[in-house]
Amino acid sequence: MTQSWLNKKTAIGVMLAGAMLAATACGSGGAGDAPAAADKGGSKASSSGPTKVVFWHAMGGSNTKVVDQLVSDFNASQDKIKVEAVFQGTYDDLLSKLKATMGTKEGPSLVQMYEIGTRFMIDSKTTTPMQNFIDQDKYDLSQLEPNITGYYTINGKLNSMPFNTSNPILYYNKDLFKAAGLDPEKPPKTFEELQKAADAITKTGKATGANFAIYGWFMEQFFANQGAEYVNNGNGRTSPATESLVNSEAGVKTLTWWKNMVDTKAANNLGRKTDDSKKAFSAGQVGMILESTASLKGLVDNAQGKFEVGTGFLPKPEGAKEGGVVVGGASLWIMNNRPTDEQKAAWEFIKFLTSPKEQAYWHINTGYFPITKKAYDEQSVKDNLKKFPQFQTAIDQLHQTKLNTATQGAVMGVFPEARQIVEGAIEEALNNKKSPKDALDGAAKEITNKIQQYNKTVKQ
Amino acid sequence: MSAQTQAASRKAQWKEGALGYLFLAPSLLVFICFLFYPMLRSIYLSMTLTDPRGRVADFVGLDNFKDLFSSGQFFTNLKVTLLFVLLTVPTTIIWSLVLAALTHNKLRGMKAFQFVFSLPIVISVGTGSIIWSLLFHPTAGMLNYFIGFIGISPISWLADPNWALVSVSLMTVWMNMGFVYIVLLSGLQGVPDDLYESAKIDGSGPVRTFLQIVLPLLSPTLFFVLIVSVIGAFQAFGQIHILTKGGPMDTTNVVVYSIYQDAFINFRFGIGSAQALVLFAIILALTVFQFKVLEKKVHYQ
Structure with missing residues (x-):
């Protein structure tokens, strides 16, 4: 009895551990074990029917419907190309699935990738630069927003087409501002002003002054807003980055200010989830938050009948260098393992997406910026701005951004990981485990380490 | 016992064993595909460095x-x-x-x-x-x-x-x-x-x-x-x-x-x-x- 028990249980132990290992091995698999999702992706262009373009994206929730609508509009507009949109989960999931299909015949022809995956996509050498199609087609790039294409232009070449772009703005509760004796039409512009305003709101006892979710993106934006670079070598744009600069003055200043506000109860710490931050704001429990422009509609709708939402620029320290915001979001990449006519078909679809009319539709329904300048002339966009005047702030902030390597945004292969490391450092500082300087020093060292490891495995 | 009957009983035993493995085959196959092979592969992978696409870039022994x-x-x-x-x-x-x-x-x-x-x-x-x-x-x-x-x-x-x-x-x-x-x-x-x-x-x-x-x-x-x-x-x-x-x-x-x-x-x-x-x-x-x-x-x- 005892003996058979032992055997059985050991076997179960081995099985469970093995199952885990199995999962590990699958991810690295070659052609044989491409994930099931890829099955949908494999397309065969038949000579007679329309060219099929498989488009992988990460637009969840209500945005899925908007993407589907754009796709079916495109399919209805002509009969040579048929685009099939496949939702693949979060950006991270999408990236993992894409990695699994690289080097196989499976996979999409067109893929959406978040901005911080840009360096990886270039280094993977699996994509056709957008610039090739632009040059071939003599497509006029000047019709797009230069501050948006700036992010994706590396070495003077546009590698991918911007698709959904947003940037962070300050959202504030006008009613709480009034209650604290502040001018509800004048959002704070500097770190110092914001701290004072937050302090005043906390002192009313009605709510906490401010909350910033511990999100690495905000730190990146604070850097750009002070005109500071995040990694060396011109933010990784003149040549691949080798060192993180997150512990430079801009970082320490920002984190010290942030920690100061939490220590004096002017702000609180609700953790990493931006959703928690939004929820607290909508419930009137905090006076100010930082959030993506893409959340504007949701936040305004949730505040309906409770309080009035105001928006302001991302704050910066007094006397900081001229800067601006980095354009967050994602862009579209054409994969080079697909037949040429399929790649061309994907390019046709991209051209359709960037037209003013489609951009207007996209902007109104998702809250992302139109990437085409002319979209602002569309009546629907004008009407939308009347309904949500708060959005003007976001547009102004985008247009006032001076384009340089700092505001173009950092490029590095290990960006998703670096973001997590920075988030860890912010937590260490806010929870009094380390001083802001020490926490960022540690983070910079770790990120530099990872960058160098990455550079070792990627042959340039 | 004569050599003949011994051989016969051995043959019967072998037959029984083979039949046993036949019944085991489906689960063995599953075990090999999803447990033993991945486990061996894991041991191999643990001694390598992979590039950002997850492809083996270098053999590093026990460095990991x-x-x-x-x-x-x-x-x-x-x-x-x-x-x-x-x-x-x-x-x-x-x-x-x-x-x-x-x-x-x-x-x-x-x-x-x-x-x-x-x-x-x-x-x-x-x-x-x-x-x-x-x-x-x-x-x-x-x-x-x-x-x-x-x-x-x-x-x-x-x-x-x-x-x-x-x-x-x-x-x-x-x-x-x-x-x-x-x-x-x-x-x-x-x-x-x-x-x-x-x-x-x-x-x-x-x-x-x-x-x-x-x-x-x-x-x-x-x-x-x-x-x-x-x-x-x-x-x-x-x-x-x-x-x-x-x-x-x-x-x-x-x-x-x-x-x-x-x-x-x-x-x-x-x-x-x-x-x-x-x-x-x-x-x-x-x-x-x-x-x-x-x-x-x-x-x-």
Whole structure:
């Protein structure tokens, strides 16, 4: 009895551990074990029917419907190309699935990738630069927003087409501002002003002054807003980055200010989830938050009948260098393992997406910026701005951004990981485990380490 | 016995053996595909460096293991894992045992309690985690609302490094309670009624009966539950992924989660496989230990 028990249980132990290992091995698999999702992706262009373009994206929730609508509009507009949109989960999931299909015949022809995956996509050498199609087609790039294409232009070449772009703005509760004796039409512009305003709101006892979710993106934006670079070598744009600069003055200043506000109860710490931050704001429990422009509609709708939402620029320290915001979001990449006519078909679809009319539709329904300048002339966009005047702030902030390597945004292969490391450092500082300087020093060292490891495995 | 009959019996034996393997073949095939091959592949991968696409870029021997054991991070993660096991396993078993003991009788309405206490078993990790993330919400969550009534100021359940692991454990105890409760309850129901009766006649009170008669009879069940729970706790993933993602400050970063991050987010299969193998060795050693040492105390009828 005892003996058979032992055997059985050991076997179960081995099985469970093995199952885990199995999962590990699958991810690295070659052609044989491409994930099931890829099955949908494999397309065969038949000579007679329309060219099929498989488009992988990460637009969840209500945005899925908007993407589907754009796709079916495109399919209805002509009969040579048929685009099939496949939702693949979060950006991270999408990236993992894409990695699994690289080097196989499976996979999409067109893929959406978040901005911080840009360096990886270039280094993977699996994509056709957008610039090739632009040059071939003599497509006029000047019709797009230069501050948006700036992010994706590396070495003077546009590698991918911007698709959904947003940037962070300050959202504030006008009613709480009034209650604290502040001018509800004048959002704070500097770190110092914001701290004072937050302090005043906390002192009313009605709510906490401010909350910033511990999100690495905000730190990146604070850097750009002070005109500071995040990694060396011109933010990784003149040549691949080798060192993180997150512990430079801009970082320490920002984190010290942030920690100061939490220590004096002017702000609180609700953790990493931006959703928690939004929820607290909508419930009137905090006076100010930082959030993506893409959340504007949701936040305004949730505040309906409770309080009035105001928006302001991302704050910066007094006397900081001229800067601006980095354009967050994602862009579209054409994969080079697909037949040429399929790649061309994907390019046709991209051209359709960037037209003013489609951009207007996209902007109104998702809250992302139109990437085409002319979209602002569309009546629907004008009407939308009347309904949500708060959005003007976001547009102004985008247009006032001076384009340089700092505001173009950092490029590095290990960006998703670096973001997590920075988030860890912010937590260490806010929870009094380390001083802001020490926490960022540690983070910079770790990120530099990872960058160098990455550079070792990627042959340039 | 003549040589002829010996050969015949050997042939028959071989035939029987072959037939046995034929029946085993389907499961062997599955085991080879999904367990043995991946495991061997993992051992190979643990000795390599992979590029950002997850392709093997370099053979590095035992460097990954050296890195692992020289970095403080791995030991921190291991410590978190052990703490998580200690926080969840004994609590789940004791709590479920108390509930099972209380509801193991034929009073009216007991079925309803039994139903409620075993309910978590039908709730998936994903759903359970989402429910608890709502309860844990720092400003709009129900837990903070209720503790507000007794004058306790709100707790950042998942964002405070001192609380995060406790919070995740709390949710895990609730989630695992269903299974453990059902197993223990059926174990209790296996204790024959006449034992209770004769204990009563001999003048034993309910507490004494429970501790000295029922508990020893329940020990095989408890042992089973312990082994399964320990292994389960070592491999907890879903709730951590959804609730904290290993944060804040790595206070909930258990080994399995760090394997996931290294292998599937950062595509460093080498270091991920190395961690998986070390974890496998630890679970194996612990399970063997439990069988060698603890099983001596188990009373089989």
